[in-house]
Amino acid sequence: MGVAPRSCPVPRWLLLFPLFLGLSAGAVIDWPAQEGKETWDYVTVRKNAHMFWWLYYATNPCKNFSQLPLVMWLQGGPGGSSTGFGNFEEIGPLDRDLKPRRTTWLQAASLLFVDNPVGTGFSYVNTTDAYAKDLATVASDMLVLLKTFFNCHKEFQTVPFYIFSESYGGKMAAGIGLELYKAVQEGIIKCNFSGVALGDSWISPVDSVLSWGPYLYSMSLLDDTGLAEVSTVAEKVLDAINSGFYKEATQLWEEAEVIIEKNADGVNFYNILTKSTPNLAMESSLEFMPNYLARLSQRHVRHLHQDALSQLMNGPIRKKLKIIPEDISWGAQSSSVFISMEEDFMKPVISIVDELLEAGVNVTVYNGQLDLIVDTMGQEAWLRKLKWLEMPKFNQLKWKALHSSPKSLETSAFVKSYKNLSFFWILGAGHMVPADQGDMALKMMRLVTQQE
Known part of the structure; x- marks a missing residue:
């Protein structure tokens, strides 16, 4: 092994x-x-x-x-x-x-x-x-x-x-x-x-992404327009996964998160009662990544490596x-x-x-x-x-x-x-x-x- x-x-x-x-x-x-x-x-x-x-x-x-x-x-x-x-x-x-x-x-x-x-x-x-x-x-x-x-x-x-x-x-x-x-x-x-x-x-x-819109809507963090936008991109994620296009699904996942942040005024994905902290300048190690991967890395890995x-x-x-x-x-x-x-x-x-x-x-x-x-x-x-x-x-x-x-x-x-x-x-x-x-x-x- x-x-x-x-x-x-x-x-x-x-x-x-x-x-x-x-x-x-x-x-x-x-x-x-x-x-x-x-x-x-x-x-x-x-x-x-x-x-x-x-x-x-x-x-x-x-x-x-x-x-x-x-x-x-x-x-x-x-x-x-x-x-x-x-x-x-x-x-x-x-x-x-x-x-x-x-x-x-x-x-x-x-x-x-x-x-x-x-x-x-x-x-x-x-x-x-x-x-x-x-x-x-x-x-x-x-x-x-x-x-x-x-x-x-x-x-x-x-x-x-x-x-x-x-x-x-x-x-x-x-x-x-x-x-x-x-x-x-x-x-x-x-x-x-x-x-x-x-x-x-x-x-x-995909079950997480599909539920984001209804969950945020029920918590008064999306209005009707925002719910429609999130639901539309979530369906695209579902289609990509059903077709086996997993890299495309990853890119659409990031797109869904951006739409949520804009509609819900920067809601924190890790606790909806708080706001996300602004992303720091991109690390040099992220420069070689496509933009959507760099943003995902910042959002979901960077917060685990705070300066302190x-x-x-x-x-x-x-x-x-x-x-x-x-x-x-x-x-x-x-x-x-x-x-x-x-x-x-x-x-x-x-x-x-x-x-x-x-x-x-x-x-x-x-x-x-x-x-x-x-x-x-x-x-x-x-x-x-x-x-x-x-x-x-x-x-x-x-x-x-x-x-x-x-x-x-x-x-x-x-x-x-x-x-x-x-x-x-x-x-x-x-x-x-x-x-x-x-x-x-x-x-x-x-x-x-x-x-x-």
């Missing part, structure tokens, strides 16, 4: 000494003292393709890590960094200011952040032809990494292993999950694979890790990751979700109420297309209200679950559910991993 991976890394305990920012003369930062163990390394998944991962062992005061699940987090984009954004902005032990996160998932699971596809975050390629161009390559690369990881970390082979994801990461999680299930069945990888969780996931892009986060990752974090090659900067290849997947963007993977369900794999779908790019209406639309034999019974169920804590009187979510399929409607959250509703996201994770 690729070139010989690196030998097992020596675990690195959390560094507790001050780290110099390197951003201004004399700037010093104290790394918070924590009782925790972490380790990280690279795996060469193909020739000239090197993937970076970072593991945190669970820090629950009442349980050993072996009594808790292992959660792998996959970011979206493609080109968004799990070790950066997912870790420091959403579920890791520290926030972007290196302050302890109250709602970190580390209290209920060990966390494995992986920068994928290759070229994302601290992952990198040596030659441009090594970027992944489709979901099959993304999945194949991840299986090389996971085989290496579980061979080196045998203490996790029997621990329940879940793949949680967000956005395009959900599309990748579905593909990876199916291939991992097959590999476990065939004895190629030894792990206790227990399920996938697809968060605000780009499973069926880039300074953190390329400053104190880089110094902490010590193994990042000198010529590699965090996020420098993300735009190339994005453009390399151009023909994969608009391809649906509903059939893969069907295969997971038929195989008995636990599948969780969760979505933020205020998300636009992958709005809940679109998620519900592709869910109705599933051919899983148990879907009629799932559809007949009534949802149940959830509260983020026993003392809370406010409804934080609704959930519907039947056999190995669950759907969570997360209220008050946009695209990045853990960042917007940390308590509810943590509760959901515990429910999915059967801790509540």
Whole structure:
């Protein structure tokens, strides 16, 4: 499945000494003292393709890590960094200011952040032809990494292993999950694979695009004229996909977003209650792209690499890790990751979700109420297309209200679950559910991993 991976890394305990920012003369930062163990390394998944991962062992005061699940987090984009954004902005032990996160998932699971596809975050390629161009390559690369990881970390082979994801990461999680299930069945990888969780996931892009107009109209963010304009271009996207013209569908997708931004006064695709920040000047790495790809990259990858986060990752974090090659900067290849997947963007993977369900794999779908790019209406639309034999019974169920804590009187979510399929409607959250509703996201994770 690729070139010989690196030998097992020596675990690195959390560094507790001050780290110099390197951003201004004399700037010093104290790394918070924590009782925790972490380790990280690279795996060469193909020739000239090197993937970076970072593991945190669970820090629950009442349980050993072996009594808790292992959660792998996959970011979206493609080109968004799990070790950066997912870790420091959403579920890791520290926030972007290196302050302890109250709602970190580390209290209920060990966390494995992986920068994928290759070229994302601290992952990198040596030659441009090594970027992944489709979901099959993304999945194949991840299986090389996971085989290496579980061979080196045998203490996790029997621990329940879940793949949680967000956005395009959900599309990748579905593909990876199916291939991992097959590999476990065939004895190629030894792990206790227990399920996938697809968060605000780009499973069926056309269902998202088709629902944008009605959703925004219902929220008073489009008038009749705007709805007609959005609906017209959405139908063009549908026609392109039905004809198998996926690159054309990608271009029309971007056209639909421009029409929405103009009609809805710059509505934020990640939370409709906020406004999009103006695009920064195009990065030099985007100059070689067609304009529509450059704009899509700015809109859907650039926001995951804000200046403060880039300074953190390329400053104190880089110094902490010590193994990042000198010529590699965090996020420098993300735009190339994005453009390399151009023909994969608009391809649906509903059939893969069907295969997971038929195989008995636990599948969780969760979505933020205020998300636009992958709005809940679109998620519900592709869910109705599933051919899983148990879907009629799932559809007949009534949802149940959830509260983020026993003392809370406010409804934080609704959930519907039947056999190995669950759907969570997360209220008050946009695209990045853990960042917007940390308590509810943590509760959901515990429910999915059967801790509540």
